[in-house]
Structure formats: C-alpha cells, structure tokens
Amino acid sequence: MSLLVGYTATPAGEDALALGVRLARSRGTGLDLVIVLHSDERPTIVPTDLGYERHLSELAGGWLLEARAMVPEDVPVQTHLVYAHSFADGLLETAEALGSEMIVVGAARHGLLGRFTIGSVASSLLHVSHVPVALAPEGTRNGRMDRPLTRITCAIGTRAGAEALLEESIKLASSGGVPLRLISLVGVDLPGGHDDPEVLRKGAAHAEAAAEHARATLNENTEVTTEVASGQSIEEAVTRVDWDDDDIVIVGSSRLAQPRRLFLGSTAAKMLHELSVPMVVVPRDAATTIVGE
Known part of the structure; x- marks a missing residue:
C-alpha cells in the first residue's frame, strides 16, 4: 500500500508533496502522485478540440515528471494522470482503485504562512473520504524532505471513533519508530471541565489508559507520553500545548460522520485554525472508545 498525493503545479502541490515524502519515509511505504484533469463541464472560454486536450495532457505529464524528480531516490514513486468530474472525485476514485x-x-x-486555509478540494475530502486525509499547511515545502517526523501527537476524546484514531497513531509511530504523545481532550469535551479537578483527573486516566494500550502494541523502545489539554475553549487548550516544527497531529472525525467516512467536526476545524503543524484526519469507526477508569 502507498500514500496518494494530490498534486498540482502550485505551492500547495509542493506542500503536499513535501509532506507526502516525509510520511512515506516514516511509514516505510511509497507514493502515488496524482494529477486530476476535468473530464467535462469546462468553462466556455476553454477550447474543446483534440489539440487542446493533447496539449493539456502533455503539460500535466510534464508536471508529474517534475514532481517525480523532486522525490528522493529512497522513496518509491508512481505517477498517475486521472480524468474526473472534480479533483476531489478523481483523488477518491484513484485512492480506492490503488x-x-x-x-x-x-x-x-492565500493562507497565512504555517496556517491552514481549507479550499474546495480539501473540504470535499474531509467530508466523504474513506481513508485518512493528511493536510499540509502553507510553507511545508520550505522544510527539507529528509527531515524525519519527531513526534506523533494523537488528540483523543471520549466520543465514537477514538479507537480508530488511536490505532492510526500507533501504526504511524510504529512504522517510523517515532515517539507518540497522547493528548486527552476530556477537559475540553465536558462543559466547565477545564477547571474541574475531577474532570482533569479523569482526563489523565483516560490518556493513560490509551497509553497503556499503545505501549503494549509498540516496540518497547518507542516513547509514549500523555498530556491533558485544558482550557475554556479548544483554541485555548491547543495553544497551551507545546508543538515542535516536526510534529504531526492526528485527529478524528465528527460523530456525525458515517462509519469509516470522514466528516470534519468543530473540534478538528478549530484546531486547524490554531496549529502550524501537519494534521491527519481519520475516518470515524464504529469501535468502542477507550475510557480510563
């Protein structure tokens, strides 16, 4: 299996490529670089003759070759030119096929440097994707592709989908031998929980229960730490947490999502606006949540 990078010959495409390379190295897998061209409903000002079609295909093929040349030799890579109704549709169909x-x-x-602005493609993916979606913030391309991820941060609450989220975090930490940090959002999930000692105690127990499961699964040399995020809002809570430039945070989907589908919830959306590190959004699963006693 490999990671699919939705590529465009733009700075955002280079951001996605840079993050894809780092994730592929951490997971010990390859990359599929995909450019999607529209198959119908072009604006009327665009020529529709076969010569234009051929020219556009040749351009896209050249962009893929340039992108492939940027990928380090130790990362296996394949390129794909796909035709679909929309960019998001093409990525989803290709991800399923591959x-x-x-x-x-x-x-x-036009997002702030190191911050997220969710465009139409990412928005579509974050509502219907059947696989995790990794989001590269503006400026990711400016870092070196050979820099390893230094820590996986999993933001866990007590809502449906926590186990799928934890398992995805364990898988990423395990494949790359990267330290795993588990942050409990229990103190933010519950009204008034940010300053309630009992809620914070439950948050710590909740994080430790997840950590015990992670330690039992991971290599004993992989570091697992816990932290409780607290604050009057999710924005305040995440800004109180320390973040490294080479962190990546993994969050779950809204409880409104269909099983094994994404739906970006309010908590994840608020985190997106505050964080400057890459984020992976994991589809909701029907599994029972992990809750500390």
Whole structure:
C-alpha cells in the first residue's frame, strides 16, 4: 500500500508533496502522485478540440515528471494522470482503485504562512473520504524532505471513533519508530471541565489508559507520553500545548460522520485554525472508545 498525493503545479502541490515524502519515509511505504484533469463541464472560454486536450495532457505529464524528480531516490514513486468530474472525485476514485492508505493534500492558497486555509478540494475530502486525509499547511515545502517526523501527537476524546484514531497513531509511530504523545481532550469535551479537578483527573486516566494500550502494541523502545489539554475553549487548550516544527497531529472525525467516512467536526476545524503543524484526519469507526477508569 502507498500514500496518494494530490498534486498540482502550485505551492500547495509542493506542500503536499513535501509532506507526502516525509510520511512515506516514516511509514516505510511509497507514493502515488496524482494529477486530476476535468473530464467535462469546462468553462466556455476553454477550447474543446483534440489539440487542446493533447496539449493539456502533455503539460500535466510534464508536471508529474517534475514532481517525480523532486522525490528522493529512497522513496518509491508512481505517477498517475486521472480524468474526473472534480479533483476531489478523481483523488477518491484513484485512492480506492490503488488501495491507498492515505490521501495527502496541501492547503488552499492565500493562507497565512504555517496556517491552514481549507479550499474546495480539501473540504470535499474531509467530508466523504474513506481513508485518512493528511493536510499540509502553507510553507511545508520550505522544510527539507529528509527531515524525519519527531513526534506523533494523537488528540483523543471520549466520543465514537477514538479507537480508530488511536490505532492510526500507533501504526504511524510504529512504522517510523517515532515517539507518540497522547493528548486527552476530556477537559475540553465536558462543559466547565477545564477547571474541574475531577474532570482533569479523569482526563489523565483516560490518556493513560490509551497509553497503556499503545505501549503494549509498540516496540518497547518507542516513547509514549500523555498530556491533558485544558482550557475554556479548544483554541485555548491547543495553544497551551507545546508543538515542535516536526510534529504531526492526528485527529478524528465528527460523530456525525458515517462509519469509516470522514466528516470534519468543530473540534478538528478549530484546531486547524490554531496549529502550524501537519494534521491527519481519520475516518470515524464504529469501535468502542477507550475510557480510563
């Protein structure tokens, strides 16, 4: 299995490519670089003759070759030119056909450096994707592709989908031998929980229960730490947490999502606006949540 990078010959496409390379190295897998061209409903100002079609295909093929040349030699890579009704549709259909384990895309243009702006493609993926979606913030391309991820941070609450989220975090930490940090959002999930000692105690127990499961699964040399995020809002809570430039955070889907489908919830959306590190959104699963006693 490999990671699918939704590529465009733009800074956002380069951001996605840079994150894809780092994730592929951490997971010990390859990359599928995909450019999607529209198959119908073009604006009337666009020529529709076969010569134009051929020219556009040749351009896209050249962009894929340029992108492939940027990928380090130790990362296996394949390129794909896909025709679909929309960019998001093309990525989803290709991910299903290839059995991709994750889709990687960049932020929309005009976002603040190191911050997310969700464009139409990412928005579509974050509502219907059947596989995790990794989001590269603006400026990811400016970092070196050979820099390894230094820590996987899993933000866990007590809502449906926590186990799928934890398992995805364990898988990423295990394949790359990267430290795993589990942050409990229990103190933010519950009204008034940010300053209630009992809620914070439950948050710590909740995080430790997840950590015990992770330690039992991971290599004993892989570090697992816990932390309780607290604050009057999710924005305040995440800004109180320390973040490294080479962190990546993994969050779950809204409880409104269909099983094994994404739906970006309010908590994840608020985190997106505050964080400057890449984020992976994991589809909701019907599994029972892990809750500490």
